[in-house]
Each structure stands twice: as C-alpha cells, then as structure tokens.
Amino acid sequence: MQQPVIRTAAVVVGPFVDDAGAPWRGEVTVTSSTPRVWAATGAVVAPRPVPVGLADDGTATLDLPVTDQPGFTDGAGRALTGWTYTVAVALDGAPYARHTFALPSRVTADGPVRLVVLPDAGSVAVPGAAAPAAAPGPAGAAAPGQVPVPGLSPVQSHAPVPGPGPAPGVRPVWPALTPPPGARPGPARVQDRALSRRETFRAGAVALGAAALTGWAASPVAAAPTARAAAAPGPEPVVPALTGAVTLAQVIEEDVTIGSVEKPRTLRIKSSGAGGSERSPDLYDSTGRIVLESYQPHFKWYGESIRVQLKDPRAKGMLAYQAHWPTPHYAGGDFSGRAVHPTDPITIAWIGAHFLDNDDPTQLRNNLRHGHLNFEVPDSRGDLQTRFEIKLIDTTTGKIGTDRSAIRTNLADFEHQVGAAGEQLRIVGNDTRHKDLAFSLEHGAKQPRWVLRAAAGGAQLQFRRYAPGAVHVDSPLQLDPGDGRVLVGGDEGSAGGLVVRRRDGVALSVQTLLPGGHGILVSGPAGDPTARVIEGDATGDAIRRFVVQVDGTIAWGDGAAERDTLLYRRGPNQLGTDGGVFLRDSGVPDAAPTGGVLFVQDGALKYRGSAGTVTTLAAA
Structure with a gap:
C-alpha cells in the first residue's frame, strides 16, 4: 500500500549568536542531493536551492521530507531512499559553513531536530529542540540521549548553543510549501476550492520544478491542522486544501496529462482516436495542439515562441514524428530489424539542432559531421539518417558561426518537381554579379x-x-x-580544341538553312597563310598526313615524313603542284560544253575539245 502523504520533519538550524549573545542576521540555503518521484501522484520533487532567512532569534526552521521513507522512486519505478541535504549558512552576507546530512525516521520520531552547523564539522542533536546538553561519551559515539545520523563525518554531538532559541515544539511550515498565488487571508479554517484550468497548469509547472503542490497538500501543516493548533498557540493560518487541484500524472478535462511515473517531465495533449470525433470527423477538430500567441515584434532577439536551450555541447533538442506503422498497407512493416514494429510508434522523422559529436567530441573530424540543423528520416533498416542539413559551424575549424553556411544533402537525390505551373530551379541576382x-x-x-x-x-x-x-x-x-x-x-x-569521337556514322554534321550559308568558317591570323583549316592522320602517324591551309593549299604526306605533295593556287586561274599529276587510264569522256577534257587512254595522253574532236598529245 502506497503511503498517502509525504512525511516531513522540522529541522531547526542555529541559533547563531555573537559573543555578546546577540543573534546574527543571515540566511540558510538547503539543497537536496537528487531528484525523485512521489509514486502516489507522479510528482517530480526536483532539487533547487531554498533560501531561508534567520529569524530574530538567530534560527531558521526547515520542514524537510524524511530521507528514508517509502513512496519515492527514481522515475523508472525503482524505490529511492537515503538521499541527503546540504545546508549552507551565510552570516551578514558572508559564507560561514556548509554541512551535508541525512534525515532518517529514527532521528525525527519524537519531534523537531536541532542541527548545529560549525565551520569545521556538524551534527544533528537529539529530537526535541530544547533538549539539555549531555555529558560527552566515548570518542566516536553519540552522547546519551542523542542519535547519530548517517552522512556526518565525523559524527559529533553538540548541546544546543546557549542563547535565544525557538519555542519547544514549534514546527514552522517548510518555506518552499507556501500557498500558491491567489490565496487570500480569511477565517482560521481549512478552505476547500477547486483550481481553474489556468491555475492547474500553473500548479503543474510549479510541481514540475519543485513539487510544490504535492509538498503542500502532503505536509503535516495541511494534513493535521488540529494537531498544529494544539502545538502552537495563536490564530490558525489559512491552509488552502486544494481539493480539485490536478497534480502530476493526472488528466485535465480528459485531454491533457502532465507527467507520469515513467515520464515525469512529459506533457501530453490527446487527440480523439477517430481523427475528428466519434460522431463525425467534420464536426470537431480533435488535433492535439499548443497555440502560442505573440504580439512581440522582433526586438533585441526577442519574439520567438519556442526556445530550446541545449545545456550541454553534446545535447540534442529534436522534434520527433512518430507513427504506428499501417499494418494493413505494409504487412509486417518495412523495418525487418525492429522487433517491436508495428505495435509501438516508430520515429519516422527527426528534426533539430546539435553541436558536438556524441561519441568522441575530442576529434575535430567527428565534430565536422555535426554542428548543424538537420532533418533525418529512417533508412530501410529503420535507422535514422541525416538527409538535409544546414551547417551552423565553420566547416574547416568546427567553430560555431560562419559567414557562408553550407547547406547539404546526405544519402539523398535532390529533385525539383516540375508541374503544370512550369516551376523553375533558379539562380538569381542583379546583373552586376556572377x-x-x-x-x-x-x-x-x-x-x-x-x-x-x-x-x-x-x-x-x-x-x-x-x-x-x-x-x-x-x-x-x-x-x-x-x-x-x-x-x-x-x-x-589557351584551352585545347574540340575533340569528336565516333564509332560509326557521321561524326559532325552541319546543315545550312539559307542559300549561301556557311557550314564551317575558319579564320587564321592575318599574314599567316599556313594556318590550318583541316588536318587528318591515321592512328600512330608521327606527322599529320593531310592538311588544308587557310590559303587553300592542300598538302599530303605518308605520316612519317614531312608532307611532299602539294596542290595550290599558282596564279590567277592557275592550279599548281610541285610534283607530277597522275591520270588513271579511262575511256573517252563526254565533250564539255565549253573548254575541254584532258584524259589518258591506253597509256596515251589525249585531249577532247568542246566540238568533240579527240587529239592525242602524247603517244603511249
């Protein structure tokens, strides 16, 4: 059976007085050693420094949970006992002493506990704030009537310091467990009221930070007003017993849950299972949603609605999209390596930012892979892989901040979808820039x-x-x-020319579409008739065996030596060559309309004029 309330004990620190007996002004700050979860409600009791000023008599009274009581867990369901508290004392603004101690049940069973804190050591005295001093016992043992407390090293016992002190039996309220904002003074009785939804959220936030609601409702002050009145004379303070208040791991209006034992820092906003409502998806918007309104313009870096603070250079602050895999469409799921699939939600997208490599941040090459805002989706095995990233670091030094950020894809093809609107992929800028x-x-x-x-x-x-x-x-x-x-x-x-390679067919084809159009135009430097229009060779030739120069000269060679056969313009209307002209033996050609035809027949050089007469110029 779970314990219904958190048991606390009053711890009186001091009094602190000077040599003349006058109380000091100062402050006591207490911090617990570990966070813990109160299993009955799921409330997270998170440590934070709680400062308490010294009263007029030089004492401070703290109402602290007993450290060995059942009912607390570590958030994963395992019982948690035996944490400690650390008290730091400052007198007149100057640090004076610190002491770490436990607060077990056996010490607190009979009432308030006196904690004496000295600069060099400290101890907890016997129950009863006004207990008389006892004679010292053997070294290392507690004095008669006193109980040693684990966590003190060495264990010492001190009688209460002479001087002003608290009234015996007084059990002040734990300062952190003050009524929530809005509680008004009233009659000396317990008031019952329900919190508004806004107050409930505010109370939940307080509980997440310091378990204030749980501590207040469970404290002896709220639980036993009659006993408290009997112990301390005077008017009874107002104690709002917050009936109707929603603590952690409870549901607000059936759609919002703050925290749980397994996940104490989770806020869940539910959506209806039908995706709209059970009546009709057209009648009700059931989407779980947080709406953050802002009238704040961008001013001095303010104006953001969500602020994710990465407290460790390796921390990640990611937005995760999870889905229950649609088994009817993908029987058994696509991720063969995931045993839980498809019964539990699978992360299908991960978006966020982080800085250093998680495994070995001492290596620059590791960190250069990170330092980005990244978008991740799973691969075929279900492992998340970065697909798109925006670097927030210099990609050479790894330092945060860059004047030109790298935007990268990884394991991704970049596709620009063109539709009926004729969308374009553009590089734009004014005409003064490349x-x-x-x-x-x-x-x-x-x-x-x-x-x-x-x-x-x-x-x-x-x-x-x-x-x-x-x-x-x-x-x-x-x-x-x-x-x-x-x-x-x-x-x-300065660059090489155009090289065309082919296996068959025409390598280069030019079609002129106008009369007198040019297929190829080659212009050489003025005064250099040897500039070449076309060159040709056979594979392995040492010298080009065929050349056409810009002045019209055609030269041939065998590819091994300089070209030795030329055909060129000798003068007006004259064709010249530096060697002989070979005419293959042929029959009598047709007469030309004008001029004549020179030919070889049966080894004789002959000429036929336009009238058709054949004349033998040289016998065979």
Missing part, C-alpha cells in the same frame, strides 16, 4: 574543379576550369548571348 554553379571538392571557394558561370554584364555562359588552389585556368567552352555563337578553345586560345 551567377555560379560550382563542382567542388569542399565547401566554399577553395577547391572548385569546374564552374558553370553566367557572367555579370553580358551574361556570357562560361564553362570555367580550375587548377588546384582555386586557380582559374581558362574557359574552354563559352556561349555568347549576343549572336548565339559557341566559342571553343578558351580565353586567348
């Missing part, structure tokens, strides 16, 4: 290999090549936007 698409080894401008550039001004499209070290060599291919010409060879002819 628009570059770079193919690089690394992020930034350090290691480009090729850059496709729409140049500023005339917007000439260039294929630019780079040597290691980001050194621009030339632009071997350029497209002129004015006349549409394609320029091959780079700036000032």
